[in-house]
Amino acid sequence: MRTAVLSEDLQLQIAERDRPEPGENEVLVRMRSVGICGSDVHYYEHGRIGDYVVDSPLVLGHESAGEVVETGAAVDDLHVGDRVTLEPGVPCGRDDCEYCRSDEYNLCPDVHFMATPPDDGAFAEFVAWPADYAYRLPESVSLQAGALIEPLSVGIHVCRRAGVGLGDAVYISGCGPIGLLAMEVARVAGAEPIIATDVLPSKLERARERGAIAVNVAEDDPIAAVEKATDGRFADVVIEASGAAPAIENTLDVVRRGGTVVLVGLAADSVVPFDTNEIIDNELDLLGSFRYRHTYPTAIELLANEQVDVEGLVDFEMGLDDVDEAFRRVQSGETVKGMISFD
Ligand SMILES: NC(=O)c1ccc[n+]([C@@H]2O[C@H](COP(=O)([O-])OP(=O)(O)OC[C@H]3O[C@@H](n4cnc5c(N)ncnc54)[C@H](O)[C@@H]3O)[C@@H](O)[C@H]2O)c1
Ligand SMILES: C[C@@H](O)[C@H](N)C(=O)O
Helix, strand or coil: CEEEEECCCCCEEEEECCCCCCCCCEEEEEEEEEEECHHHHHHHHHCEECCEECCCCEECCCEEEEEEEEECCCCCCCCCCCEEEECCEECCCCCCCHHHHCCCHHHCCCCEECCECCECCCCECEEEEEHHHEEECCCCCCHHHHHCHHHHHHHHHHHHHHCCCCCCCEEEECCCHHHHHHHHHHHHCCCCCEEEEECCHHHHHHHHHCCCEEEECCCCCHHHHHHHHCCCCCEEEEEECCCCHHHHHHHHHHEEEEEEEEECCCCCCCCCCCCHHHHHHCCCEEEECCCCCCCHHHHHHHHHCCCCCCHHHEEEEEEHHHHHHHHHHHHCCCCCEEEEECC
């Protein structure tokens, strides 16, 4: 089968690999649609994210959907022909794992996560995956939308972490896929107004289309904008989804007293100055949000009910053979989401 493999010297090339055999609790999925995530592009550019280093050939891609073509002997709830999306993180599930036992499985230290060295991802014609982490898609949900349940899940988890609710003023920095999908979920939760910031007009346009007050922080003062939009109250919830140091620093200036700041964007340099006294004086809840847990069923429902739009994020779709060109397009920074489709 064909796969797109990133070599140790960071060449992204098509390589032939053996088609995997599904284990007894696995399904074999013929891939149909796989999104290109910022982390894929980061590995492509730098060969590492923190301690995860591409020191042997790695199949990228973790936003995936396809069709079941074979099932393991012990799988009885999925069948050949089912359209599925794959949750890319599979925790260890051991009884002695505090996180798996407590159901905070996204925090399992021994998780296997697609396209995170040494675990291969989904830019492959076939992927064998545990059936427990494969979710059937209703007919009304396209395979492209199914693949984008992964970044949508990040948005769901961040809104759950923040407890976004009816009438909350929500400020989101960064209008990439994560910021925009957090915005979609916040809107469904009843947030109003939503103030979104970025430094690129093309990204801000996407936020505006989705009903947000869009602020270009390269030109305008975000603090004044949020003050105006909330009649001086400031934001109930601040979601930082850019990873940019100035935006992270800014979070404390745009949140109301007693409000919540959730950091989801990963900073290139994680040492960002914070006025800790402000956190105390204003009694802020300062939270991190890491991947997601129990979000796939919710995401499928949101899509089936047409409550959120994920396909509107997609700028282009290319075949697996053009994967390198597709990565270069995403690398330019002007697109929100590029997809690889399979015949
Ligand atoms: N915590 C998690 O589980 C998790 C999961 C996925 C992604 N992430 C991280 O979330 C962040 C967003 O992911 P993405 O895929 O949307 O990335 P992205 O690069 O597509 O989007 C980031 C956006 O932030 C904008 N930006 C840059 N400087 C800014 C500033 N000063 N103020 C406001 N916006 C600014 C960029 O122009 C860009 O549009 C990344 O740091 C990514 O690594 C975290
Ligand atoms: C969650 C996922 O989208 C992210 N890129 C990660 O590897 O953690």
